Amino acid sequence: MSKNHPGKIFRTKSPFYFILLSLFLLASCAETKKATPVVTMTKNLRAPAYPLVTIDPYTSAWSEADHLYDDAVRHWTGKRHGLIGAIRVDGQVYRFLGKEELPRKAVLPMANQGAWDGVFSLTQPASGWEKPDFNASKWTAGKGAFGTSGMPDLVTPWETPDIWVRREFTIDANLTDAPLYLIYSHDDNFELYLNGQKLVDTGYAWKNNAVLPLDGELKKLLIKGGKNVIAAHCHNKTGGGLVDFGIYQDSEKQEIFAQAAIQKSVAMSATKTQYIFACGSVDLNLEFMTPLLPQNPDVLSRPVSYLSYDVKSTDGKDHDVQIYFEATPEWAVNTISQEVSIEKGETDGLTYFKTGTTEQPVLAKKGDDLRIDWGYFYLCGAKTPEMSYSLGGYQAIKEGFAATGILESTGEQKMTTKMVPNMPVMACAQQLGKVSDKGSNGKIMIGYDDLYSIQYFNENRMAWWKKDGKVTMDDALKAANTEYDQLVETCAKFDNEMWNDAVKAGGENYAELCVLAFRQSIAAHKLFKDKEGNTIFLSKENFSNGSIGTVDLTYPSAPLFLIYNPDLLKGMMNPIFYFSESGKWNKPFAAHDVGTYPLANGQTYGGDMPVEESGNMLVLAAAIAQAEGNATFAEKHWEVLTVWANYLVENGLNPENQLCTDDFAGHFAHNTNLSIKAIMGIASYGKLADMLGKKDIAEKYTAQAKEMAGKWVEMANDGDHFRLTFDQPGTWSQKYNLVWDKILGFNIFDPAVAQKEIAYYLTKQNTYGLPLDNRKTYTKSDWIMWTATLANDKETFQKFIDPLHKCFNESPTRVPMTDWYETTDAKQVGFQARSVVAGYFMKMLEQKSVKK
Structure with missing residues (x-):
């Protein structure tokens, strides 16, 4: 039993249990051509929310409960995304996924x-x-x-x-x-x-x-x-x-699937979330997999997630088993007051339901707390005699399955309807037959065709996977089905390698946090190409302000992509470069964003962050050059990088009253951490110049950065630590920007500066982590990771990581991982489901940099 959660059997720390779990997975797939690869999963993390279907900022569904059947499946914004699963064993129905919500x-x-x-x-x-x-x-x-x-x-x-x-x-x-x-x-x-x-x-x-x-x-x-x-x-x-x-x-109606299964465990790897249930005399292994493989943009962009299941007898007897899944059109609307159409279709051995709004307002809305209401949601399964499909009323469909285990076709292949007050459902059921201890298995697929994804400087662009309209959703479903077995193996290999690298870098608690961050961070982006064929990978500021392509989200997100595919990081930076180089943005510093999601037509944020964003772009350009071993990408944008570097030379040492990436804390002047950002940006420009053979320029800017660093130490010194602002003694702050001096090997600052700060931070930690600075007890989890990476040994690093792990393990705020929370009680302050948690991979990036 978990010491933190006594009596709950959905988690366990027992190594023996996980050996049995691995054996169960192998045994349950004995009838398939290949044994399911064994994947190392999380052991000690009760996630604040578990990722289920994580495709992009609009198609992103989570379980915000300890047990998968305790609550409805929800979009990251908290709106219900109707998805229910039940299994019928010898006539008894057990609900294992989602929860019926009868209309009040x-x-x-x-x-x-x-x-x-x-x-x-x-x-x-x-x-x-x-x-x-x-x-x-x-x-x-x-x-x-x-x-x-x-x-x-x-x-x-x-x-x-x-x-x-x-x-x-x-x-x-x-x-x-x-x-x-x-x-x-x-x-x-x-x-x-x-x-x-x-x-x-x-x-x-x-x-x-x-x-x-x-x-x-x-x-x-x-x-x-x-x-x-x-x-x-x-x-x-x-x-x-x-x-x-x-x-x-309350409704006068009663739940049909009132009996819940017993959840025995839940665990995660980078691309999978796995549940095991006891359902009478059978065990059900349920696995959600979204193959967000950074090195395979075709698969990463393909808008299809898998839900697979293995069922086996646990008492040595055969049992008559049917399994059921249903989804509602809530996946394809912004509000349930919108009218929807639903239709049934077939393609190449597959049967699917397709639903979307009748209005189809393509790219007509922008903002934060919004859900997609154009394009079409898909629920897809095999076209076989063992699979039945039905479209109809919320209760009637369930009643039919509970009675017979078979979905009787109502004859309706298509309908147009409102969801209030009568919610329609799309359902499928598989006859698994007599299930023995050898097991029986299957899968369904969930997908979303958004037609057009992003308006990019006034031109509507399709997602990467559509190949400018040459690939249809039918093609995507067929490819996803055909490639499934290979993707299971590829994902298993990726998950295990990522886990092993993370454990080596920072320990198991660190690895578990990276696992939880992985799908969240990638799914907060949309991948496509501009009309010239350049990669564009735009983030959305979830529950912040809805900005698209925000530079100070790109910055903390960078470590994951520097490790696994720098081209995706280039795809985040390309819009900002284009914005300036096209003349659409003519200020001598980098823009904050390129719009409000999904409209990327130019900055919409109300205030500039001159030092912040210019420093970010320069540092990331240098980080890409180091990752790739050449500065070709920076050379392409040399003119505008030069403008930004000169801005930092003139304005960066002692910044005026302006915002930094921690803009929720407000404007303030003389920010010492922002000054470090400027110094790192100038040093990055020097590094890039050196890699491009511009030796005179390299020497000039590197010397400038070192001179500024010396002044910084004098101005910021406060005895046993360094100040929050140059002009306020007795203050302190996390100097997370200093991590690039270590990662990029600049050696601009004396190493003693970072170690003095680390020693001081250890005296300021609260139960759930290190505050951002002396003004408040709240913190940013991504910056804790960067600050911790300043430590020179793994043991000290873990002293910062363990309270962060404890926070997400115990937080009473059940939402996709927040990056802004209180260190005193682990409650969310703001933000959730954001891409910045990719910054957790900074320690792994350090290990990769050390190897080089």
């Missing part, structure tokens, strides 16, 4: 069921505005939802910083005693009152469909048969704004 009955509907009437004020109202007897006759009538452009189910635009909303209603005097729920969506700071009593005060946050049970004393606040008021105030701090709320009652 609307007592006071939210906007996804139609616009609702309210009144609002955009100026501060008089006191008592939240009370039922307040006179709101001078307020403006409007319909919910209220929000900024692009928000879900928007009716009344709201563009000011604050809005106050009142919604009056009556409750039926005959309302049943069934539980009631107040459901609300907001962005950002939100206060909500029911009949004058405050029920919600979120602080700086944004949520969709948050649920507050109205039970006990809260339910007594409602006046049956009389006037009630819900009043809300929302302050939009940044980005989008939203106000929507309603009251709902």
Whole structure:
């Protein structure tokens, strides 16, 4: 049993258990042509969320629960992506994947069921505005939802910083005693009152469909048969704004797959998440695999994930077994109020369901908390007598499987429908027959054809895998099916090599964090080519501000790609180079971004980061040159690199009041860590010049960097450490930018500088890690990894990594890994599912650099 989680059998630290697990995997596939390769999996990590289907920033589904059946499968934004799995053993059904969410009955509907009437004020109202007897006759009538452009189910635009909303209603005097729920969506700071009593005060946050049970004393606040008021105030701090709320009652319907299996374990490797369940007298091994292989862009870009299953008897007897999977159109919409079409199709031995919105607003929306609502989601399986498929109602399809184990075709091959209040499902079931201890297996595939992926400087571009329209989704599904066995082997080899390298570099806790980061980081990007054929690999700032191609996301993400495929890092940098070299960006420093996802038409971020982004681009250009052994990529962009290097020489030593990558901390001047960034950028330019044979330039800029480093030490010195800002004694901060002096072999700073900092940091750690600086107790996990890499030995490195591992193992915030959290209680502060966790690979990059 885990010491951190006593009594839970879904994790184990026993080496003997994992030997048995490996033997089980080999035995369960005994009837296949090849034994399934044994893959080293995580042992001690309870992930805050487990990656299931991780293709790109839009098709990204996770389990945010300890057991796969405890909660619905969710998009990284938290929206439900309906995916349910059940197995029928000798007539008894066990649910192992997802959770039925029966539609609640609307007592006071939210906007996804139609616009609702309210009144609002955009100026501060008089006191008592939240009370039922307040006179709101001078307020403006409007319909919910209220929000900024692009928000879900928007009716009344709201563009000011604050809005106050009142919604009056009556409750039926005959309302049943069934539980009631107040459901609300907001962005950002939100206060909500029911009949004058405050029920919600979120602080700086944004949520969709948050649920507050109205039970006990809260339910007594409602006046049956009389006037009630819900009043809300929302302050939009940044980005989008939203106000929507309603009251709902539990459905009178009952779950069909109410009996859950027993989860015995969950473990991960770089490309796989594996679950094992006890389902009566059989064991089910379930594996999600997304082959995000960095060195194979065709496969990495292909929008197909696998869900494979092996079932075997555990009591020496044969058992009659059927297995079932269903998906809903929630995968293909931004909100469930959108109308969808569903159709059944076939291709080359495969049967699939395909669903998408009837509107098909291709690349029509941009922003952060959005889901794709163009293109088509696919649920695909084999076309064999053992597989049956059905399209129909949420409960009816399940009832049919529970009764017979076979999906009876309803005759419907195509439908157009709304998902509220009656959710349709696409389902498939396999007859596994009499299952013995030798086992039986199969797989399904989940895919998404987004038609066009990115608008790149006003031209809509297709994903890499489409080859400018020459490859169809049918072709992709056929290739994914044909190549499956080989990809299983290739992924196993990659996973094991990555694990072994990570353990060697930083130990098992470090390796587990790299495993958790791998799919998250890659799936936060989209891969395509521009019209000239250049590789473009654009990131999305998930739950930050939705920017696309952000340079200070590229920077922390770089280590993973420098190790496995520098061409992908070039693909992140190419848009920024083009932006400047085309004249579309004419400032003497690098841009922050090239737009808001998925529209990459030019910077949309409100403030520049001159030293930050220029330093980032120069450092990464040098890192690519070191990884490839030549500076060809930098030579192609030499003119603009020169402009940026000169900007850093003039402005980098003691930066003025400006933002750095930690922009959430606000503007501040004399930032010592940002100064290091500038020095590293200048040293990088010198290194590149040397590699290109420009010896005079190399000597000049290298000497400049060394001179600045000497001044830095004098200006930043604070006794046993170095300051946060040059002008504030008694302050400190992580100097994570200094890691490049070590990685790129500059030796610009005296090595004693880094070791003085490391010794000081060890005195400042909290339970869950090292704070970012002295101002707050929060931290950034990617920067902890870089700071830890400054240590000269593995043991010291692990002193920083173990609290970080503990954080994700114990965090009460169940979302795809955050990189911004509190070191005191492991709670998320902001950000999730971002690409920056690829920075965890910095220690592995150091090991690779040492070998060279």
